[in-house]
Amino acid sequence: MKIKSIIFVFIISIGCNEKLPENIMDQNKMIDFLFDVNLINASRGFTNKSNSNYFSVRDSSLFKKYKIDCLTFVRSNNYYTKNPKLYLKIYSGLDQKLKTLKDSLNNAIN
Secondary structure: OHHHHHHHHHHHHHHHOOOOOOOOOOHHHHHHHHHHHHHHHHHOOOOOOOOOOHHHOOHHHHHHHOOOOHHHHHHHHHHHHOOHHHHHHHHHHHHHHHHHHHHHHHHHHO
């Protein structure tokens, strides 16, 4: 009985410690990257009277910021698309990050 428990724990630990393939962004980096992409794309639809207009941010600047290239993002996106549970975690992280930003903006206004 004890051997079965040890084997079970071993199998579970292998599944939980799955390593990402080479050249794939981890979940936190993917969350941050997608957040910035969405923020930049959303800001392009507005006229901004200040000097900090995200419209002028180029995609190449974003890739430099995260120290990746376009192919790394495409590979990462494909990897997470094929693993829907992981992609749901990423989008939950995006949602949480957006809520945090919204709350901080509401607090600054009030």
